[in-house]
Amino acid sequence: xxxxxxxxxxxxxxxxxxxxxxxxxxxxxxxxxxxxxxxxxxxxxxxxxxxxxxxxxxxxxxxxxxxxxxxxxxxxxxxxxxxxxxxxxxxxxxxxxxxxxxxxxxxxxxxxxxxxxxxxxxxxxxxxxxxxxxxxxxxxxxxxxxxxxxxxxxxxxxxxxxxxxxxxxxxxxxxxxxxxxxxxxxxxxxxxxxxxxxxxxxxxxxxxxxxxxxxxxxxxxxxxxxxxxxxxxxxxxxxxxxxxxxxxxxxxxxxxxxxxxxxxxxxxxxxxxxxxxxxxxxxxxxxxxxxxxxxxxxxxxxxxxxxxxxxxxxxxxxxxxxxxxxxxxxxxxxxxxxxxxxxxxxxxxxxxxxxxxxxxxxxxxxxxxxxxxxxxxxxxxxxxxxxxxxxxxxxxxxxxxxxxxxxxxxxxxxxxxxxxxxxxxxxxxxxxxxxxxxxxxxxxxxxxxxxxxxxxxxxxxxxxxxxxxxxxxxxxxxxxxxxxxxxxxxxxxxxxxxxxxxxxxxxxxxxxxx
Numbered sequence: 001x002x003x004x005x006x007x008x009x010x011x012x013x014x015x016x017x018x019x020x021x022x023x024x025x026x027x028x029x030x031x032x033x034x035x036x037x038x039x040x041x042x043x044x045x046x047x048x049x050x051x052x053x054x055x056x057x058x059x060x061x062x063x064x065x066x067x068x069x070x071x072x073x074x075x076x077x078x079x080x081x082x083x084x085x086x087x088x089x090x091x092x093x094x095x096x097x098x099x100x101x102x103x104x105x106x107x108x109x110x111x112x113x114x115x116x117x118x119x120x121x122x123x124x125x126x127x128x129x130x131x132x133x134x135x136x137x138x139x140x141x142x143x144x145x146x147x148x149x150x151x152x153x154x155x156x157x158x159x160x161x162x163x164x165x166x167x168x169x170x171x172x173x174x175x176x177x178x179x180x181x182x183x184x185x186x187x188x189x190x191x192x193x194x195x196x197x198x199x200x201x202x203x204x205x206x207x208x209x210x211x212x213x214x215x216x217x218x219x220x221x222x223x224x225x226x227x228x229x230x231x232x233x234x235x236x237x238x239x240x241x242x243x244x245x246x247x248x249x250x251x252x253x254x255x256x257x258x259x260x261x262x263x264x265x266x267x268x269x270x271x272x273x274x275x276x277x278x279x280x281x282x283x284x285x286x287x288x289x290x291x292x293x294x295x296x297x298x299x300x301x302x303x304x305x306x307x308x309x310x311x312x313x314x315x316x317x318x319x320x321x322x323x324x325x326x327x328x329x330x331x332x333x334x335x336x337x338x339x340x341x342x343x344x345x346x347x348x349x350x351x352x353x354x355x356x357x358x359x360x361x362x363x364x365x366x367x368x369x370x371x372x373x374x375x376x377x378x379x380x381x382x383x384x385x386x387x388x389x390x391x392x393x394x395x396x397x398x399x400x401x402x403x404x405x406x407x408x409x410x411x412x413x414x415x416x417x418x419x420x421x422x423x424x425x426x427x428x429x430x431x432x433x434x435x436x437x438x439x440x441x442x443x444x445x446x447x448x449x450x451x452x453x454x455x456x457x458x459x460x461x462x463x464x465x466x467x468x469x470x471x472x473x474x475x476x477x478x479x480x481x482x483x484x485x486x487x488x489x490x491x492x493x494x495x496x497x498x499x500x501x502x503x504x505x506x507x508x509x510x511x512x513x514x
């Protein structure tokens with residue numbers, strides 16, 4: 001686990017998407033310990049205690065859950081209710097969240113509870129912080145949330161771990177929580193009356209995944225702009241398609257930014273390129289318009305995600321200062337669902353864009369004098385070598401799958417839980433879809449990066465391009481890619497090179513425009 005120098009402070013300021021991503025990657029967390037803040041948190045827990053002492057009716061504290069809210073729970077059983085809530089929700093299925101994703105979930109839930117509107121104790125916030133800093137991460141199944149009442153089933157795995165139950169990821173192994181606690185001398189928490197509900201009844205899973213998806217999409221948009229510049233050079237394209245005067249005529253800010261990234265990489269103002277034809281095909285000429293949709297959507301996506309991240313999103317809301325218990329629907333993940341459905345659409349269009357560029361690069365009818373399939377083979381052996389032919393087929397497969405997953409999850413609401421949860425967000429499914437679309441698109445980008453590096457080296461070998469014509473940023477990237485991928489002359493399996501390149505994209509290693 002990597003660490004940054006300064007811990008991320010929770011309970012003092014709003015968190016950002018980037019900070020959630022930093023915690024996911026291993027950054028430590030520091031909980032606000034100022035006396036006034038601690039007191040503000042404790043007031044909520046004390047207010048719940050006072051209501052119990054007065055035998056007040058509090059949903060999920062002295063009643064059952066959901067449709068069972070009309071079932072009264074007598075005082076003798078109130079203390080057991082949180083344990084039962086976490087246990088009966090222990091029915092998640094599918095793959096498990098990665099350690100990084102689960103850490104993001106933990107900090108998102110911590111930050112929501114740290115708003116002081118959930119009636120939890122400061123000790124609960126401390127324990128969540130401790131687990132993060134000791135990298136004791138709940139093993140959370142991906143499937144089972146309809147996105148309102150929040151992420152109940154996946155978050156039950158976090159609540160259960162706090163109580164010493166189920167399994168955790170610790171020291172890169174799946175271990176029983178009880179065994180890890182015993183080894184580290186950690187005492188399981190006994191959750192206070194509302195704490196089980198407060199932990200589970202919220203949007204932390206979908207919000208965490210949305211934060212990570214946003215970060216990856218932001219990087220991918222910039223990388224696609226750089227790949228487009230390399231593809232334009234490889235295809236001997238016309239740099240005037242990215243001219244500043246042209247884009248001032250249709251001034252979408254993100255679209256203009258993408259055009260500038262490409263224009264700068266092409267050194268258009270210093271060395272404008274004029275192709276033999278006036279107009280390149282759309283996958284080159286319209287790249288700013290395609291990538292720009294995602295870049296222009298990012299401000300509202302960030303606003304939606306970060307507002308959700310810094311909100312109290314459970315039910316009921318506890319107003320200790322005004323002595324109110326407010327029943328509502330803040331667990332509903334509609335904003336995250338909309339962002340993730342929108343993001344996966346915009347990202348899948350990047351896969352489609354790069355797939356079309358790949359098709360141009362491979363085909364001698366369209367690639368302006370490059371060999372078929374970008375094969376580097378020469379002489380008699382040329383007839384048995386096929387270069388990137390199968391890689392381009394793979395790109396089509398990955399793109400098709402990405403496009404198929406763009407069906408919005410948020411419109412597939414289901415009525416569940418005795419028609420109490422009769423309109424739900426499906427935000428977590430949308431977020432999981434978005435992550436899958438991102439992975440598929442990153443795979444296409446991996447192939448495109450390798451293909452354009454091969455194509456440019458073929459241009460250099462054919463003396464149709466000089467290294468001096470490449471901008472410093474493109475030259476640096478090309479040298480890095482050359483080290484990863486020696487020129488493909490004789491056919492060889494490229495799977496491992498693709499996987500290595502994909503890993504570097506997902507780790508944001510390759511330089512991208514800023």
